[in-house]
Amino acid sequence: MSTPVPTLPTTLPDVEVTASPRKGVPLVVLSRTSADxxxxFGPGGDRLPEAWADLVAFTGAVGEAQAGPVDSGVRWVLGLGDGESAQWRSAGAALVRAAEATLDGATSAADRGLQVELPEDAGTDEVAEFVRGVVLGGYKFKVTAEEPKPRVRGLRLVVPDGERRAAIDAAARRSAVLAAATSFARDLANAPSNVKDPAWLAKTAAKAAGKVAGLGAEIRDERWLAANGFGGVLAVGGGSERPPRLLELSWNPKGATGPHIVLVGKGITFDTGGISIKPADGMHLMRTDMAGGGAVIAAMVAIGTLGLPVRVTGLVPCAENHVSGAAYRPGDVVRHVGGTTSEITNTDAEGRLVLADALAHAVRALHPTVLVDVATLTGAMKVALGLRTGGLFASDQALAERIQTAGEETGEAWWPMPLVCDLMPDVRSEIADLRQAPPGPGGIVAALFLREFTGGLPWAHLDIAGPARAEQAYDEVNPGGTGFATRTLVQLALSFTG
Incomplete structure (x- = not known):
């Protein structure tokens, strides 16, 4: 019997923007540092005793959360540093973590809510960052028999001015949708692989899509994959008794103009490395090897929820790379969708095989105008860029710039990487069309391999091997799956709506 997982998606704090504070609910007072x-203090600061900051040594540094004085009507005083927009996100995350650490025994909505009167100079960017920090900073995923601990239920933002309130409300709502998508991508990545097989991942995604009007979902099984030439997916999934799937999510609203964007996400639900087996150390983290697929699934749900007027399709080839007598071998030749063949030189370079099939299928069957794939693809990217920056390869400079801008606008960092054409001879094989894992700089040759399946379309490859997982908390990120790339994909789609 499968081990149950927490109910998905994870419940997050509600966000509300109102004209006046709710009576009986203590305030969170925001504070900024002063150079001299x-x-x-922002609104509500007049409730604090004059010498309070000196008594508790409060400085207003970013993320500094100090409980307010008893009977002052101030529950928390929160530091924003000098108030740059990114610091609002860090502060929001620190606030929710501090609040939840004190909630044992709290039952009332007043005890489990955060109420903030926004200062007049708080703009939409600052509010969006703050909402993201509060909604995601307390994220937790744990399979346990224990009763869940109390969580912050809501964030109430008070903005008296009506015209300004409307703009703040729109920014807060959009930020909350993006945060919910990030959280759902984390849920999918964190789910243990004894539950999360290819069928579970596809069905869970389809169930989430079914709650969004107009968002379609279709799941193709191993028989369909065989009939349609998905040799890469079938080879990778052949070593597991849990067969592969192809998930297709489609958003095609009436009146949509502009491009047809196809997003492709790697959906390897567990990766042993196959016959080229991984070392034991760290293999347990391979439950998150479908983080690219999770980002695509969650982004598609958010795109539908926001009702973006642009056509977007999400493809997630789902497979488990396992070891058995049926596993594919180094030296095998695999035939992909469309007929291109690949010589297998390392069965632990499986992600590019399933992506190749999905990209080729997209070109042949979906007729996209823009292709973007997302994957925890190469350890080389972790070495090159560390754990907080994604690698960006693109055949089209304008698309690369769109993605970088989308990342900047949503708090995700991307670094442009080169597609070095001089390395292409290494990607060619003597016994097949392509060599799956050629020598050379790993991230670059993997991208060059994938480019062969994009039909010359504007295409970008996002390697998230580093930032897809976190070992420790920072900003709004908690240990485990991060949901990285989800917000960038949604913002990228938004950028094509005019």
Whole structure:
């Protein structure tokens, strides 16, 4: 019997923007540092005793969360540093973590809510960052028999001015949708692989899509994959008794103009490395090897929820790379969708095989105008860029710039990487069309391999091997799956809506 997982998606704090504070609910007072004096308090700061900051040594540094004085009507005083927009996100995450650490025994909505009167100079960017921090900062995923601990239920933002309130409300709502998508991608990545097989991943995604009007979902099984030439997916999934799937999510609203964007996400639900087996150390983290697929699934749900007027299709080839007598071998030749063949030189380079099939299928059957794939593809990217920056390869400079801008607008960092054409001879094989894992710089040759399946279309490859998982908390990120790339994909789609 399968081990159950927490109910998905994870419940997150509600966000509300109103004209006036709710009576009986203590305030969160925001504060900024001052270069030559005491911290500067925002609305509600007049409730604090004059010497309070000195008594508790409060400075207003970013993320500094201090409980307010008893009976002051101030529950928390929160530091924003100098108030740059990214610091609002860090502060929001620190606030929700501090609040949840004190909630044992709290039952009332007043005890489990956060109420903030926004200062007049808080703009939409700052509010979006703050909402993201509060909604995601307390994220937890744990399979346990214990009763769940109390969580912050809601964030109430008070903005008296009506015209400004409408703009703040729109920014807060969109930020909350993006945060929910990031959280769902984390849920999918964190789910243990004894539950999360290819069928479970596809069905869970389809169930989430079914709650969004107009978002279609179709799941193709191993028989369909065989009939349609998905040799890469079938080879990778052949070593597992849990067969592969192809998930297709489609968003095609009436009146959509502009491009047809196809997003492709690697959906390897567990990766042993196959016959080229991985070392034991760290293999348990391979439950998150479908983080690219999770980002695509969650982004598609968000695109539908926001009702973006652009056509987007998401493809997630799902497979488990396992070891058995049926596993594919180094030296095999695999035939992909469309007929291109690949010589297998390392069965632990499986992600590019399933992506190749999905990309080729997209070109042949879906007729996209823009292709983007997302994957935890190469350890080389972790070495090159560390754990907080994704690698960006693109055949089209304008698309690369769109993706970088989308990342900047949503708090995800991307670094442009070169497609070095001089390395293409290494990608060619003597016994097949292509060599799956050629020598050379791993991230670059993997991207060059994938480019062969894109039909010359504007295409970008996002390698998230580093930032897809976190070992420790920072900003709004918690240990485990991060949901990285989800917000970038949604913002990229938004950028094509005019």
């Amino acid at each position: 004096g005491p911290p500067r």
